[in-house]
Amino acid sequence: VRVLSYDVGGNFGARNRCYVEFGLVAWASKKVGRPVKYTATRSEAFLSDYQGRDLATTVELALSRDGRFLAMRADNVSNVGARAVSLSPLGKGAGLITGSYDIPAATLRARAVFTHTMPTNAYRSSGRPEVNFAIERLIDKCARDLGFDRIELRRQNLVGNDRFPYMNAVGAEYDSGTYESNLDLALRISDHAGFAARKQAGAERGRLAGISVTPYVESSIGSPRERTDIIVKPDGVDVVIGTQPSGQGHETSFAQVAADLMGLPLEVVQIVMGDTDIVSLGGGSHSGRSMRHAATVLSAGVPQLVAKAKELAAPLLDCKADEVAWSNGRLSSPHSNVTFNLLELAREAEARGMPQLKVRT
Numbered sequence: 001v002r003v004l005s006y007d008v009g010g011n012f013g014a015r016n017r018c019y020v021e022f023g024l025v026a027w028a029s030k031k032v033g034r035p036v037k038y039t040a041t042r043s044e045a046f047l048s049d050y051q052g053r054d055l056a057t058t059v060e061l062a063l064s065r066d067g068r069f070l071a072m073r074a075d076n077v078s079n080v081g082a083r084a085v086s087l088s089p090l091g092k093g094a095g096l097i098t099g100s101y102d103i104p105a106a107t108l109r110a111r112a113v114f115t116h117t118m119p120t121n122a123y124r125s126s127g128r129p130e131v132n133f134a135i136e137r138l139i140d141k142c143a144r145d146l147g148f149d150r151i152e153l154r155r156q157n158l159v160g161n162d163r164f165p166y167m168n169a170v171g172a173e174y175d176s177g178t179y180e181s182n183l184d185l186a187l188r189i190s191d192h193a194g195f196a197a198r199k200q201a202g203a204e205r206g207r208l209a210g211i212s213v214t215p216y217v218e219s220s221i222g223s224p225r226e227r228t229d230i231i232v233k234p235d236g237v238d239v240v241i242g243t244q245p246s247g248q249g250h251e252t253s254f255a256q257v258a259a260d261l262m263g264l265p266l267e268v269v270q271i272v273m274g275d276t277d278i279v280s281l282g283g284g285s286h287s288g289r290s291m292r293h294a295a296t297v298l299s300a301g302v303p304q305l306v307a308k309a310k311e312l313a314a315p316l317l318d319c320k321a322d323e324v325a326w327s328n329g330r331l332s333s334p335h336s337n338v339t340f341n342l343l344e345l346a347r348e349a350e351a352r353g354m355p356q357l358k359v360r361t
Helices: 020-032 042-048 088-094 128-146 150-155 179-189 192-204 250-262 290-316 342-351
Strands: 055-063 069-081 105-114 228-233 236-241 269-272 325-327 330-333 336-340 357-360
Touching: 055 088, 055 128, 069 088, 069 128, 088 105, 088 128, 128 150, 150 179, 179 192, 228 290, 228 342, 236 250, 236 290, 236 342, 250 269, 250 290, 290 325, 290 330, 290 336, 290 342, 290 357, 336 342, 342 357
Parallel strands: 069 105, 236 269
Antiparallel strands: 055 069, 228 236, 228 357, 325 330, 330 336
16 A cells, blocks of 8 residues: 655644544445545534543542642543544643643543544544633632732742743653743733733724733653655655644654754755655654654754765775864865865765765664
């Protein structure tokens, strides 16, 4: 089976799991002995594509008299539809029920239920906005009912900079953060202090205005599976990568990283993806992983490529491989006034029948 998957549009989350049509199209093609194409109408997709979120949550928060958060309790019920294709929204949300706050004790019950609706799946920040909405609404209610300032109540309970890495009360580890300074920055650039005046001015024109304060913790995680093949040709460099874009412009950003590492112009780097005959592995575009993982394998692959380039260039530069220097994208030797960039080396290697310069990481 060969899969060609190119520009498929936005929302990689809704495409993380198989749809029944995938199997039916393959079955139908074999049945009739010819290619079969299936296209959903837009109105059909609205009804039958996997849905983003459907969570019922009950949350309780205990505070001390001075406003310190002491404990919370949450009961989360996730609708997974008529059949389960993913428990990601329930699981990812469950790990972050305490939000950005240092809540020393918490209990959580997380359940998935079957219903008569379409399945739910990871879709635009899987599971996190729902639980964040719940804790922030609860804090606003505490501030309003108990007489606290809503911003100061949040500020005194944010996880401090000196607490990282921080393990929250349900076992999720936060690697880093500067929550209070981020809050101050958000208040400043939004001109929070001037909101009352803006609200009054709007009211005089018959307009209503409201403002929210909602710190947010993102868990940028995902499948740590990525591989790159870097193939240097006389006329350019092919960089094969597994993760595909869904409108984020990977073709540009990945090429920028590769070109910078190799000391070559951006225009000579071609990002190759979306064809299972060429791409052997990839973790998919999700959970903010794309650039982190692509840049990681590129950063690991280019030094290996340079090491191979030194071996290839050594006989051309009349020296040993360990004498070849790499600087500003060029290979040089103390025994020759000739230098090569990677493309020039590939041209010379091809002309002399030498091996192609390539690496897999």
